[in-house]
Amino acid sequence: MLVIGEIRTGLLQNAGEIPDPDYQRVLHVRHGERVLLSRRPIVYGVAPYQLIGVDCRLPSATGSRPRGIGTVMARTSLTSGRVLQGSSHVRIVRGEAGYRLPWSHYLARPGMIETLGKFKPADVADGFLSSAGIGGQLDLGSVSEHMMDLAQDCDALDRRAPFRSERTRLRWAATPGDPDIHFTLGVGGERTVRVSHPGDFSAAIVALCEDLALHDWLLTTLLSLVGRARIGVAPRTEVLARLAPAADALLHLWMPAARTERCLQPLWESLERTPGFTRQWTSLAQRVRDQIALGVLPLLSEANG
Amino acid sequence: MGVPVSAFSELTAEEQVKGTPFAHLSVELGHLYMEDYQVGPDRLREQFGQVAPWLETARKGWRGLVPGGRARISTCFLIDDYFSRFSTPREVIPMILAAAGESDLTIDYLARESACAQANGIPLATLVHDRLVRDPPPDTRGWRPPNDETGWLANGPRSPQQDSGQAMKAPQPWAPPAQNAKRGQSIFVDVELWTGDGADRVWSCPFLAAVWQLLRLGLLRHDGDLPVLPVQWEGGFPASWEALPPVIKLNHSAAPFSAYATMSVLSTRFLQVELAVRTILSQVSVDEVVLKQVTSRSLDEDLMLKEELVDRISYVFL
Numbered sequence: 001m002l003v004i005g006e007i008r009t010g011l012l013q014n015a016g017e018i019p020d021p022d023y024q025r026v027l028h029v030r031h032g033e034r035v036l037l038s039r040r041p042i043v044y045g046v047a048p049y050q051l052i053g054v055d056c057r058l059p060s061a062t063g064s065r066p067r068g069i070g071t072v073m074a075r076t077s078l079t080s081g082r083v084l085q086g087s088s089h090v091r092i093v094r095g096e097a098g099y100r101l102p103w104s105h106y107l108a109r110p111g112m113i114e115t116l117g118k119f120k121p122a123d124v125a126d127g128f129l130s131s132a133g134i135g136g137q138l139d140l141g142s143v144s145e146h147m148m149d150l151a152q153d154c155d156a157l158d159r160r161a162p163f164r165s166e167r168t169r170l171r172w173a174a175t176p177g178d179p180d181i182h183f184t185l186g187v188g189g190e191r192t193v194r195v196s197h198p199g200d201f202s203a204a205i206v207a208l209c210e211d212l213a214l215h216d217w218l219l220t221t222l223l224s225l226v227g228r229a230r231i232g233v234a235p236r237t238e239v240l241a242r243l244a245p246a247a248d249a250l251l252h253l254w255m256p257a258a259r260t261e262r263c264l265q266p267l268w269e270s271l272e273r274t275p276g277f278t279r280q281w282t283s284l285a286q287r288v289r290d291q292i293a294l295g296v297l298p299l300l301s302e303a304n305g
Numbered sequence: 306m307g308v309p310v311s312a313f314s315e316l317t318a319e320e321q322v323k324g325t326p327f328a329h330l331s332v333e334l335g336h337l338y339m340e341d342y343q344v345g346p347d348r349l350r351e352q353f354g355q356v357a358p359w360l361e362t363a364r365k366g367w368r369g370l371v372p373g374g375r376a377r378i379s380t381c382f383l384i385d386d387y388f389s390r391f392s393t394p395r396e397v398i399p400m401i402l403a404a405a406g407e408s409d410l411t412i413d414y415l416a417r418e419s420a421c422a423q424a425n426g427i428p429l430a431t432l433v434h435d436r437l438v439r440d441p442p443p444d445t446r447g448w449r450p451p452n453d454e455t456g457w458l459a460n461g462p463r464s465p466q467q468d469s470g471q472a473m474k475a476p477q478p479w480a481p482p483a484q485n486a487k488r489g490q491s492i493f494v495d496v497e498l499w500t501g502d503g504a505d506r507v508w509s510c511p512f513l514a515a516v517w518q519l520l521r522l523g524l525l526r527h528d529g530d531l532p533v534l535p536v537q538w539e540g541g542f543p544a545s546w547e548a549l550p551p552v553i554k555l556n557h558s559a560a561p562f563s564a565y566a567t568m569s570v571l572s573t574r575f576l577q578v579e580l581a582v583r584t585i586l587s588q589v590s591v592d593e594v595v596l597k598q599v600t601s602r603s604l605d606e607d608l609m610l611k612e613e614l615v616d617r618i619s620y621v622f623l
Binding site: 049 | 313315317318319320427428431432435436438439440441442443444445446447448449460485486488525526527528529532586587588589590591592593596612613614615616
């Protein structure tokens with residue numbers, strides 16, 4: 001059994017954090033649906049899943065590229081009115097028929113792709129995780145990207161983001177096995193995660209990967225902002241001008257595993273040991289605060305005459 | 306003392322989906338359009354006379370399927386007040402009930418067709434339209450911008466359009482459309498869902514009929530609630546259609562309006578419309594929580610429902 005997914009994370013194109021009542025508009029829910037909003041320990045809103053139909057070749061490391069038909073689950077979420085995610089995933093199973101069935105068959109199994117003929121889960125997982133940019137096959141990225149674009153197009157947004165930032169792309173694959181996780185940092189904004197889980201696949205694993213993607217984006221973005229500030233090279237005022245938006249927008253968002261199920265928390269903890277996401281964040285955040293404190297010193301001595 | 310396990314939950318973070326009681330089968334005894342009304346009550350009497358034996362056949366069949374032989378079957382009738390307004394409830398409904406009575410038929414629920422477009426302020430047709438998941442042609446890899454007329458729905462790729470902007474190019478030879486799930490040969494179906502935008506939107510007959518089936522199957526929710534609940538009706542009928550609730554219950558002891566399966570007895574002149582309905586319904590995604598709710602109820606009664614929702618809909622064409 002195999003479930004694969006892709007999460008895109010980015011900054012909502014709005015000057016400030018959007019208030020709770022606007023989540024319903026920005027997350028583009030359909031008629032008769034409601035954003036599920038939690039306010040503790042951090043505001044997080046998620047729209048119900050939508051389905052996208054596919055009929056295409058599946059990624060594969062060996063080049064076998066089996067054909068699969070079914071529906072991909074996709075949804076958008078927003079954390080603290082600031083960080084937007086488009087997340088899609090699908091379960092891949094072997095179909096019983098050797099030919100394409102009527103569409104109603106696939107809609108009765110939401111979130112599943114059935115292959116025509118055999119497939120090897122490890123082969124498809126390997127192919128998916130290593131397949132950035134390969135065309136002619138399942139493209140979960142386009143689905144996640146589309147979910148984000150729908151939100152960013154909302155006319156409730158002023159399109160004045162507090163700073164320039166990049167979207168990150170996290171592809172993940174989950175297979176049954178002893179609990180284990182492997183996070184790989186790629187080039188550009190690419191990341192991959194392999195999860196193995198005891199028992200059945202659950203929605204909690206999607207939530208874990210989304211949480212990892214969120215925190216990786218926060219870390220990546222803060223690293224980039226600190227890098228661009230040229231601490232020790234540029235004049236202090238310039239450094240502070242670059243860092244102030246980070247202090248305003250990002251420093252309070254770090255809250256790993258806030259909604260991770262208890263049984264999956266050990267997976268987050270293993271990543272806290274190596275490489276140590278929170279360790280790096282704490283150091284960076286402190287560095288930003290130190291710069292701000294250092295920037296205050298000349299003003300204090302001026303004030304004291 | 307062990308470490309206490311804290312429990313915290315937030316109501317706004319939880320999905321609340323209401324359930325509903327189910328009949329085993331909902332049988333549509335007929336529907337009234339203006340052209341039927343204009344012909345007079347004889348047409349209605351004739352139709353009810355044809356329907357009656359099929360209702361009895363359905364009852365016998367379900368008695369055999371249901372443990373204990375007690376099948377819950379409810380009947381319904383649909384009146385068009387969307388495509389044309391004719392007469393009044395006060396005149397029309399007693400005529401329908403009298404004609405049904407002559408064939409010993411009881412109409413449990415009566416519905417207005419306009420309810421399928423909008424009922425109690427809920428835009429039902431738009432709600433269903435939002436839940437269309439289009440049948441993907443081969444080599445659909447993910448999301449791509451829709452390139453077709455969004456007021457139409459097909460069961461496969463249409464014939465490629467001639468590129469009218471390129472006058473210098475040689476005309477492309479015609480290529481046929483195709484049915485995605487064809488077995489051998491294609492039966493290509495393209496259905497008009499609506500015309501007009503905003504306040505001018507007019508939903509097509511097949512689309513409203515698809516909404517009607519989903520209502521009868523108890524599969525629609527709005528903010529977690531059933532969008533339409535039948536209102537028990539007593540006494541005389543009002544002089545205007547607006548004064549009548551979207552669905553009324555005429556028989557106190559009727560089985561529930563929502564059912565695990567539906568059956569409709571129709572004239573063969575509606576065969577094309579119902580093919581269009583099936584094409585639409587096979588591209589509607591019902592909320593997974595609702596699907597599981599219905600399955601769970603049916604399993605509690607030791608009943609196995611058909612997996613695909615289109616297979617829960619049956620017809621007799623006369």
